[in-house]
Amino acid sequence: MRDEIHIEELAVDAKIGVPAEERGTEQRLVFSIKLVPRSNFRALGDDLARTVDYAAVAAEVRRFVALRNVKLIETLADGVAAHLLELFPLVEVRVELRKFILADTKHVAVRVTRVSTERQS
Structure with missing residues (x-):
């Protein structure tokens, strides 16, 4: 079994969205991240x-x-996962990213899992 570190519901303000007017204003995103050192x-x-x-x-x-x-949000989640793998001594990272934009829903979310190409020590 692998040891894991979890960061749950990290709130981050971001300029994101398909229409330019949506990207013009910051909105809250929430990240939940699993790190496997x-x-x-x-x-x-x-x-x-x-x-x-x-x-x-x-x-x-x-x-x-x-x-x-x-x-x-797919692009951002993938970028965050790749960036964390480059910067920190990780075997695997999973990033779930939630956006609160769609009416009549709690949130929309994407989840990516990326694995390091380096060997585990």
Whole structure:
């Protein structure tokens, strides 16, 4: 079994949407992210430097989103997943992204799972 870190319901403001007028105003998106680190928790020795710093992940997601102006939540979720795999020592990342735009629904959502091409240590 693999050890996992979960960041649930991270709220991020973003300019996103197909029509230009929708992209003109920030709207709230919610991310839920599952991180599978390269090292298992037993190997950490209670040392933050040896794990994936979830505060740094959350900050990086916010920074990444702020620098993007995309139309589709699919594009954004895929980009966030790929970016996190590049920056952090992860084997796998799953990103669920929710948008609150469709009338008479709680939200719409996409989920992507990406796996690192690097070998696990």
